[in-house]
Amino acid sequence: MFAGRDVRSDFPTLHQLVGGRPLVYLDNAATTHKPQVVIDALTRYYEKDNSNVHRGLHALSMRATDGYEAARARAAVFINASSPSEIIFTRGTTESVNLVAQSWGQANLKRGNVILLTEMEHHSNLVPWQVVAERTGAVVKYVPVVGDNAEHGLDLDRLDALLTPEVKLFAFTHVSNTLGVINPAAELCRRARAVGALTLIDAAQSIGHESLDVQALGCDFLVYSGHKMVGPTGIGVLYGRRALLDAMPPWQTGGGMISVVEFSGSRWKPAPERFEAGTPNVADAIALHVAMDYLDTLGRPEIALHDHALAEAAYGALAELPGVRLLGPKGKRAGLVSFALKDAHAHDVVTFADQDGIALRGGHHCNQPLMKKLGLPSSVRASFYVYNTPEEIDRLLASLRKIVAFFGRG
Numbered sequence: 306m307f308a309g310r311d312v313r314s315d316f317p318t319l320h321q322l323v324g325g326r327p328l329v330y331l332d333n334a335a336t337t338h339k340p341q342v343v344i345d346a347l348t349r350y351y352e353k354d355n356s357n358v359h360r361g362l363h364a365l366s367m368r369a370t371d372g373y374e375a376a377r378a379r380a381a382v383f384i385n386a387s388s389p390s391e392i393i394f395t396r397g398t399t400e401s402v403n404l405v406a407q408s409w410g411q412a413n414l415k416r417g418n419v420i421l422l423t424e425m426e427h428h429s430n431l432v433p434w435q436v437v438a439e440r441t442g443a444v445v446k447y448v449p450v451v452g453d454n455a456e457h458g459l460d461l462d463r464l465d466a467l468l469t470p471e472v473k474l475f476a477f478t479h480v481s482n483t484l485g486v487i488n489p490a491a492e493l494c495r496r497a498r499a500v501g502a503l504t505l506i507d508a509a510q511s512i513g514h515e516s517l518d519v520q521a522l523g524c525d526f527l528v529y530s531g532h533k534m535v536g537p538t539g540i541g542v543l544y545g546r547r548a549l550l551d552a553m554p555p556w557q558t559g560g561g562m563i564s565v566v567e568f569s570g571s572r573w574k575p576a577p578e579r580f581e582a583g584t585p586n587v588a589d590a591i592a593l594h595v596a597m598d599y600l601d602t603l604g605r606p607e608i609a610l611h612d613h614a615l616a617e618a619a620y621g622a623l624a625e626l627p628g629v630r631l632l633g634p635k636g637k638r639a640g641l642v643s644f645a646l647k648d649a650h651a652h653d654v655v656t657f658a659d660q661d662g663i664a665l666r667g668g669h670h671c672n673q674p675l676m677k678k679l680g681l682p683s684s685v686r687a688s689f690y691v692y693n694t695p696e697e698i699d700r701l702l703a704s705l706r707k708i709v710a711f712f713g714r715g
């Protein structure tokens with residue numbers, strides 16, 4: 306796998322004991338670990354280049370500016386944006402969605418307009434739209450999730466009926482962080498565009514696992530976080546089509562985003578600076594650049610195959626457990642599996658597995674309305690990445706068998 310490269314040796318955090326056993330890290334949908342090259346990039350920046358960007362004329366400031374803008378250009382290539390000016394650095398997916406909701410949303414939505422979401426959205430692509438709907442008089446509607454357990458997916462037959470001319474934006478997740486469903490993003494964008502609606506893709510769960518091409522997808526906005534793709538926390542991207550960004554008002558104001566300031570008023574720079582008020586996160590952008598290079602060295606198509614294969618194997622093995630309820634599709638799925646055990650609460654499962662050195666996640670996964678619809682207070686999620694192995698799935702299963710036997714006793 307990955308051209309014979311020992312990927313695990315690139316990630317220092319993996320090499321530790323938890324509960325006296327070698328760590329099995331299966332919480333990658335929450336955040337991934339960082340390869341040494343990314344950690345080194347952060348240290349190198351603070352040791353050698355640390356300086357504020359843009360208006361600086363001294364050597365360090367010019368190096369910092371070059372590094373920051375090179376990261377932007379790399380991000381544009383990474384998702385095939387037509388220009389670096391379509392890349393805005395944010396704190397992550399959540400901030401990117403809030404930026405679009407508060408800037409584009411408040412300027413363009415009015416009473417009677419519809420913001421279309423899906424029932425499988427993460428809270429960060431749901432709550433900002435509820436808030437902007439309340440402020441503008443727009444209405445939020447949802448494409449239903451249908452099917453049971455192994456059949457879960459979006460009700461695409463309902464989509465045309467929901468895509469009325471009142472829909473101004475269709476914002477949807479590429480991959481569900483609970484169900485592991487991979488939505489047909491290009492088709493969804495095409496169908497939305499046919500009725501004149503803009504589209505926003507939440508790529509938080511897909512960006513680190515497969516190649517994404519915003520021009521082929523045909524989306525208007527795409528958002529993601531660096532920390533879910535071997536990059537640092539505190540940095541993410543908002544991609545927006547140039548014409549849209551240029552027409553959007555700023556959402557935060559201050560230094561760096563203005564062209565002229567007078568006591569009587571101010572004027573703004575074009576995108577991307579218009580949306581990056583204040584000192585930006587230079588160090589993490591530079592480290593994100595290294596993270597993108599790292600993923601492309603492994604090969605994003607190869608990463609997709611690896612992660613999907615692990616998730617399918619885990620799904621098949623978990624299905625053998627007594628009293629298990631698996632969520633999301635049985636066949637092609639993203640690199641994660643969520644499940645509930647009849648006799649054990651998700652938090653107990655995660656706590657017991659932790660004692661065996663296995664990191665899982667249990668809860669509502671920021672999908673409260675979806676979990677309610679599924680009739681579950683919580684579920685357990687195992688999520689996979691480049692450094693996970695089939696042997697780790699064996700360790701997971703051995704631990705879960707013990708948990709099932711313990712909680713099923715009485």
Ligand code: PMP
Nearest residue numbers: 397398399427429482509510530
């Ligand atoms: N959307 C999805 C689908 C996610 O899985 C997550 C993170 N769990 C987010 C958005 C939010 O990402 P962040 O917390 O990095 O802003």
